[in-house]
Amino acid sequence: MKPSEDAYGRLIAGYLETGEGIEIVERHDGFINANPHGPAAYFFPFRKWPKAERTAMRLARGRVLDVGCGAGRVSLYLQERGHEVVGIDLSPLAAEVSRRRGVKDVRELPVTRVSRRLGLFDTIVMFGNNFGLVGGKPRAPWLLRRFRSITNEGARILAESVDPYKTDNPDHHAYHRRNRRRGRMAGQLRIRIRYGQYTTPWFDYLLASPDEMARLAKGSGWELADVIDEGEHVYVGVLERV
Amino acid sequence: MKPSEDAYGRLIAGYLETGEGIEIVERHDGFINANPHGPAAYFFPFRKWPKAERTAMRLARGRVLDVGCGAGRVSLYLQERGHEVVGIDLSPLAAEVSRRRGVKDVRELPVTRVSRRLGLFDTIVMFGNNFGLVGGKPRAPWLLRRFRSITNEGARILAESVDPYKTDNPDHHAYHRRNRRRGRMAGQLRIRIRYGQYTTPWFDYLLASPDEMARLAKGSGWELADVIDEGEHVYVGVLERV
Numbered sequence: 001m002k003p004s005e006d007a008y009g010r011l012i013a014g015y016l017e018t019g020e021g022i023e024i025v026e027r028h029d030g031f032i033n034a035n036p037h038g039p040a041a042y043f044f045p046f047r048k049w050p051k052a053e054r055t056a057m058r059l060a061r062g063r064v065l066d067v068g069c070g071a072g073r074v075s076l077y078l079q080e081r082g083h084e085v086v087g088i089d090l091s092p093l094a095a096e097v098s099r100r101r102g103v104k105d106v107r108e109l110p111v112t113r114v115s116r117r118l119g120l121f122d123t124i125v126m127f128g129n130n131f132g133l134v135g136g137k138p139r140a141p142w143l144l145r146r147f148r149s150i151t152n153e154g155a156r157i158l159a160e161s162v163d164p165y166k167t168d169n170p171d172h173h174a175y176h177r178r179n180r181r182r183g184r185m186a187g188q189l190r191i192r193i194r195y196g197q198y199t200t201p202w203f204d205y206l207l208a209s210p211d212e213m214a215r216l217a218k219g220s221g222w223e224l225a226d227v228i229d230e231g232e233h234v235y236v237g238v239l240e241r242v
Numbered sequence: 243m244k245p246s247e248d249a250y251g252r253l254i255a256g257y258l259e260t261g262e263g264i265e266i267v268e269r270h271d272g273f274i275n276a277n278p279h280g281p282a283a284y285f286f287p288f289r290k291w292p293k294a295e296r297t298a299m300r301l302a303r304g305r306v307l308d309v310g311c312g313a314g315r316v317s318l319y320l321q322e323r324g325h326e327v328v329g330i331d332l333s334p335l336a337a338e339v340s341r342r343r344g345v346k347d348v349r350e351l352p353v354t355r356v357s358r359r360l361g362l363f364d365t366i367v368m369f370g371n372n373f374g375l376v377g378g379k380p381r382a383p384w385l386l387r388r389f390r391s392i393t394n395e396g397a398r399i400l401a402e403s404v405d406p407y408k409t410d411n412p413d414h415h416a417y418h419r420r421n422r423r424r425g426r427m428a429g430q431l432r433i434r435i436r437y438g439q440y441t442t443p444w445f446d447y448l449l450a451s452p453d454e455m456a457r458l459a460k461g462s463g464w465e466l467a468d469v470i471d472e473g474e475h476v477y478v479g480v481l482e483r484v
Binding site for chain 2: 022024029030031032033034036171194195196197199
């Protein structure tokens with residue numbers, strides 16, 4: 001990732017330094033959104049996390065892979081509770097922020113490059129909607145199989161997502177239809193993050209309903225065993241290794 | 243202005259309805275900025291305005307033209323103090339919000355279309371950095387002459403701007419140099435406003451130092467008689483009709 005592309009890392013590093021910053025997410029069709037809670041939430045202590053995430057943390061066990069660790073909130077929480085944690089993030093600056101905040105083992109690595117060189121895991125955490133990093137079909141089953149190859153028996157994925165169908169915004173529904181017409185999943189967002197002069201490349205980020213998560217997992221060595229839904233915007237799917 | 247282009251009006255109307263919304267300003271070179279205070283500030287009561295604006299309001303007299311009235315804060319303040327005010331805004335939705343909030347005479351009109359059909363004015367207010375709407379050379383002197391033709395003797399323009407040279411951001415300095423190489427004024431921003439699926443056309447918005455404001459006014463029937471600088475980001479130039 002070129003420095004000029006590390007908009008996400010700049011946002012996080014800027015927030016660490018100044019306590020300010022707003023995440024701008026641009027969709028490929030021109031829709032743009034500014035999330036004022038963006039960077040602050042990446043630094044939240046446990047008590048401020050969504051309830052579904054707090055509930056799901058009870059299911060974390062053993063050695064943990066924190067996918068898209070951002071500013072390190074999940075890794076730090078689990079480390080403090082005695083877990084061995086490896087945090088990975090595509091963004092060099094996010095990885096640096098996680099390190100600076102005390103995460104012991106952070107790798108600058110795209111999720112598609114995980115391998116047994118990281119060792120084996122008992123839990124894979126994809127919080128902050130990071131189940132979205134599976135992108136869509138056909139990458140999702142491919143990546144889930146890859147995840148299987150780096151886990152121990154009895155492993156779990158705690159996979160957070162947003163059900164894309166739970167929206168009243170007619171523009172979002174139109175986007176879903178457009179995606180379907182193009183053979184994409186409805187919630188398969190094509191987005192980029194922007195911050196000042198920094199712009200990430202376009203990437204696919206999937207919002208999946210629990211049903212869709214279950215279907216993507218099927219046949220890739222995982223099964224959706226439970227859905228933790230606390231009535232919030234987000235939910236956490238519990239995928240168990242089969 | 244097509245409804246799909248009224249990003250500014252959507253922002254203001256959305257904020258009136260929900261109390262939320264963030265103004266996203268994209269510069270033509272790809273720099274992007276989200277201003278969390280944007281829409282709220284358009285609704286501020288007098289006591290929350292920048293000090294320079296509050297001081298400058300003492301100089302308003304007679305019949306007033308409020309250029310780029312937005313959500314109507316300046317028009318409402320002056321109306322309450324007994325002034326006859328005409329607010330103009332390019333944005334149909336902003337004009338509607340101003341009307342709904344009680345501004346008696348609002349016209350949906352680009353600043354370049356002001357004419358004697360609006361009657362004659364004693365004061366022209368360009369707050370919220372709206373001196374920027376003069377755009378740059380050669381439009382600024384042309385527009386200032388046009389302003390002169392719709393004012394009475396002894397009229398004043400209360401022109402707010404930001405001195406573009408007062409920044410530590412090296413990216414902004416690079417942008418100034420780039421502008422100069424292209425024969426533009428250093429602070430002549432080429433920007434557009436974005437909100438959800440709405441995007442304004444690109445437009446020029448000038449940040450001018452007091453010296454630059456004085457030079458643009460010279461020969462166009464106005465003279466920079468005073469600069470109200472309260473040590474804030476913004477200042478108000480007092481242009482007097484000569």
